[in-house]
Amino acid sequence: MELQLQMELDEGTAKIRLGGRLDATNAPAFQEELKKLIGKDVSKIVFFSEDLEYIASAGLRVMIFAKQRIGMNAQVYLIGAQQTVLDVIKMSGLDTFMTIQDSFDQKTQ
Amino acid sequence: MIRRLDAHPTHECKGFSLRSGKPIPFGAVIVPGGVNFSVYSRYADSCVLVLFNKHEPAPFAEIPFFPEFCIGNVFSMVVFDLDYENIEYGYRMTGPWDPKSGHRFDSSKILLDPYAKSIGGRDEWGKEPDWSNIFPHRSRIFFDDFDWEDDTQLQIPFEDLVIYEMHVRNFTAHPSSGIKHPGTFSGIREKIPYLKSLGINCVELLPVHEFDEFEHSRLSPVTGERLMNLWGYSNVGFFAPKAGYAATGKYGMQVDELKTTIKALHKAGIEVILDVVFNHTAEGNEQGPYISYRGIDNKSYYMLTPEGYYYNFSGCGNTLNCNNPIVRNMILDCLRYWVSDYHIDGFRFDLASILGRDQNGAPMNSPPLLETLAFDPVLGKCKLIAEAWDAGGLYQVGSFPSWDRWAEWNGKYRDDMRRFLKGDAGMVPAVMQRLQGSPDLYQWQNRMTSASVNFITCHDGFTLMDLVSYNDKHNEANGEDNRDGSNDNSSWNCGAEGPSDDPEITQLRLKQIKNAAAMLLVSNGAPMVLSGDEMGNSQDGNNNAYCQDNSISWLNWDLLKSHGELFRFMKQMIAFRMKHDVLRKSSYVRNTDSNAEISWHGVRAWEPDASFDSRTIAFMCRRFGCPEEPDVYAAVNMHWECHSFELPAAEGNAKWHVFANTDMRPPHDISEIGNEVLLDNQHAFLAGPRSVVVLVSKLNQRKGEDNGTAVTDGT
Numbered sequence A: 001m002e003l004q005l006q007m008e009l010d011e012g013t014a015k016i017r018l019g020g021r022l023d024a025t026n027a028p029a030f031q032e033e034l035k036k037l038i039g040k041d042v043s044k045i046v047f048f049s050e051d052l053e054y055i056a057s058a059g060l061r062v063m064i065f066a067k068q069r070i071g072m073n074a075q076v077y078l079i080g081a082q083q084t085v086l087d088v089i090k091m092s093g094l095d096t097f098m099t100i101q102d103s104f105d106q107k108t109q
Numbered sequence B: 001m002i003r004r005l006d007a008h009p010t011h012e013c014k015g016f017s018l019r020s021g022k023p024i025p026f027g028a029v030i031v032p033g034g035v036n037f038s039v040y041s042r043y044a045d046s047c048v049l050v051l052f053n054k055h056e057p058a059p060f061a062e063i064p065f066f067p068e069f070c071i072g073n074v075f076s077m078v079v080f081d082l083d084y085e086n087i088e089y090g091y092r093m094t095g096p097w098d099p100k101s102g103h104r105f106d107s108s109k110i111l112l113d114p115y116a117k118s119i120g121g122r123d124e125w126g127k128e129p130d131w132s133n134i135f136p137h138r139s140r141i142f143f144d145d146f147d148w149e150d151d152t153q154l155q156i157p158f159e160d161l162v163i164y165e166m167h168v169r170n171f172t173a174h175p176s177s178g179i180k181h182p183g184t185f186s187g188i189r190e191k192i193p194y195l196k197s198l199g200i201n202c203v204e205l206l207p208v209h210e211f212d213e214f215e216h217s218r219l220s221p222v223t224g225e226r227l228m229n230l231w232g233y234s235n236v237g238f239f240a241p242k243a244g245y246a247a248t249g250k251y252g253m254q255v256d257e258l259k260t261t262i263k264a265l266h267k268a269g270i271e272v273i274l275d276v277v278f279n280h281t282a283e284g285n286e287q288g289p290y291i292s293y294r295g296i297d298n299k300s301y302y303m304l305t306p307e308g309y310y311y312n313f314s315g316c317g318n319t320l321n322c323n324n325p326i327v328r329n330m331i332l333d334c335l336r337y338w339v340s341d342y343h344i345d346g347f348r349f350d351l352a353s354i355l356g357r358d359q360n361g362a363p364m365n366s367p368p369l370l371e372t373l374a375f376d377p378v379l380g381k382c383k384l385i386a387e388a389w390d391a392g393g394l395y396q397v398g399s400f401p402s403w404d405r406w407a408e409w410n411g412k413y414r415d416d417m418r419r420f421l422k423g424d425a426g427m428v429p430a431v432m433q434r435l436q437g438s439p440d441l442y443q444w445q446n447r448m449t450s451a452s453v454n455f456i457t458c459h460d461g462f463t464l465m466d467l468v469s470y471n472d473k474h475n476e477a478n479g480e481d482n483r484d485g486s487n488d489n490s491s492w493n494c495g496a497e498g499p500s501d502d503p504e505i506t507q508l509r510l511k512q513i514k515n516a517a518a519m520l521l522v523s524n525g526a527p528m529v530l531s532g533d534e535m536g537n538s539q540d541g542n543n544n545a546y547c548q549d550n551s552i553s554w555l556n557w558d559l560l561k562s563h564g565e566l567f568r569f570m571k572q573m574i575a576f577r578m579k580h581d582v583l584r585k586s587s588y589v590r591n592t593d594s595n596a597e598i599s600w601h602g603v604r605a606w607e608p609d610a611s612f613d614s615r616t617i618a619f620m621c622r623r624f625g626c627p628e629e630p631d632v633y634a635a636v637n638m639h640w641e642c643h644s645f646e647l648p649a650a651e652g653n654a655k656w657h658v659f660a661n662t663d664m665r666p667p668h669d670i671s672e673i674g675n676e677v678l679l680d681n682q683h684a685f686l687a688g689p690r691s692v693v694v695l696v697s698k699l700n701q702r703k704g705e706d707n708g709t710a711v712t713d714g715t
Helices: A027-035 A057-070 A083-091 B168-172 B185-190 B192-198 B254-267 B293-301 B325-342 B352-356 B368-375 B411-421 B428-435 B439-445 B503-521 B564-579
Strands: A004-010 A013-022 A044-055 A075-079 A099-101 B011-013 B016-020 B027-031 B034-040 B046-053 B061-064 B074-080 B087-094 B118-120 B138-140 B163-166 B202-205 B271-276 B346-349 B383-386 B406-409 B452-455 B526-530 B598-601 B616-621 B632-637 B643-646 B654-661 B684-687 B691-699
Touching (some): A044 A057, A044 A083, B016 B061, B046 B074, B087 B293, B163 B168, B168 B185, B185 B192, B185 B254, B192 B254, B254 B325, B271 B325, B271 B383, B293 B325, B325 B368, B411 B452, B411 B503, B428 B439, B428 B616, B503 B526, B503 B564, B503 B632, B503 B691, B616 B643
Parallel strands (some): A075 A099, B163 B202, B271 B346, B383 B406, B452 B526
Antiparallel strands (some): A004 A013, B016 B074, B034 B074, B046 B061, B046 B087, B643 B684, B654 B691
């Protein structure tokens, strides 16, 4: 399945909705999309991942890229990720730079 | 950014877009638009790149290297538009089949890239492989970035190390480890708080390069269980981490997982040393499989007899031709890669004496490989530790070429201390050397205590509990009629072979373990503790458990409850060592002049008894001109009877306090640092049979002022 990707910037919060598979074939396109945020005032990067079925190492790298290039001080959230996706992130230890939550409330977070 | 001129194809083949590649670096590297493949062979005539979709039984493409893609003996090309995360690749090499001349080319075989940074095929530990697979160990392509943040090598001075030798899987595979991902790199990360609480500052990992746990797999004649290659001293690939050791191996993320683990260990102040095996490969002798090297360039990679058979200095079928310039460069590339990409702090070289043999197997005076490693800039801050012997009879403890860089596993330390521990006569002179960091072995070369890794036990041989529980090895479960493993263990079972209900025996065993730990941790040189010894782990008398992927090898964490006193003792001894600089001298302690930092004693102060029948020795460490630094005194009585040790006077107004006395039952066997108990009689101490006493001098405090009452003797 292809990657589904929607992105919007809402008062300093970059909301990125992911679905399908995120791997080496579509990670470059995803990265290009994220590059549009460079230089903008972003304090939070939120990946809504309920519909993300699979993530490979290239996909994770783009998330790390987001943190490094868009804002080292921005908080990164991973929301509603499925267990398989969570497992990869946690076991590889790449969970340390993001906050993992079931849901996201822009007002309180 | 301007697009590179070489980022577009020049050739087409079978629907693939290609161009001539770059020969260096070797291996497969992601470049703009594609992947650069580079592999060398001195004697091959031609080469074909074979591409598989991940896990597929048959290749989806075979792309020959055009003649114009070759430079020297290197085949290199860029293949554009590859879905690199989902492919696996190998090579077919064509060349002469002439075993007498050393050539064994066979183009029907698909070969692993010797520089593969990630290897598929054994992604999950112990998962039965498909034996009909035409390409069982597959090179993979990996995007080798990682966010190390500000991590670097820790560069802990050698003399300050306390090394913990461990096996990734054995450490947490047992259900009692209570962690989420047993037996993995990730499991080590979960146990970092434990390692911190023990106080070690360096882990030495048994091989983590990709190997095949199913190599020589068979059933145990005793238990019927499958025997595996658990230890991994048999490399499939030198550049790739063992996928089956990663919880994420099935997702192909073992590289990230290992790097994350190393980063976390570094954050906790713990160095990582890798046990590396460059003496042989998993291809065995002429009967063995084609994995990579044999089919790529047999004559360069292996030491061959004049008839073209494999020399076997490793005891494992073949011998890597380490001082062939091609192989030497591969080893250097490999170690540089592990240092620069994985931030590894040091290496322990398995059967390192092989690395000093020439291409005909003869030992060299200044082996180029060892010299290259000693002076290499990338390895410049790395610890280099040799297992200074090999299976071909070369034994170089004390004489391994060092250039002031190489340290050694001090096999003589192990042998002498074991014999002293079990009460052998005639050991005192040797033990005096071992306690000082073995100047008899190393000082003549102007080397220092950093030349010596002191150990009494290691993965190879009895655990410490078994050393005091068995006179003989019990390796029947290995299926080799108890012929494997060393017969020379210098062990003593304390009165009964194996497990015992006799409290006298079990108490003596615990005491002997503490004696060993105490001696190890007051010796100059870098101590190495075998994982599990701190909780009395046993392998049921198996002294060669390389194939026992089961409870024989797995560390049983419940032992922490039943043998908590051993953990406490080891932890406090480590803390004591770290507290007292005089036990961690980089240069040899002065032992002759009137301001000697170490003075020798015995049953009588200032009169060590090094005679043949003596089994007692004591020493005092003192730093002159540093009155604030306490003296340390240790009395070792390996005789089966009590001996009263006359004490030298502590410096100035200080008084002797008891830190450890292995003859006492817990909690009086050892103190917390700072809570040492004032000794009532400052002139003599009665050491119990087979016991070690450690005293520390402190400024006079009134009796009972620090932690209870003063003690008299240790009986």
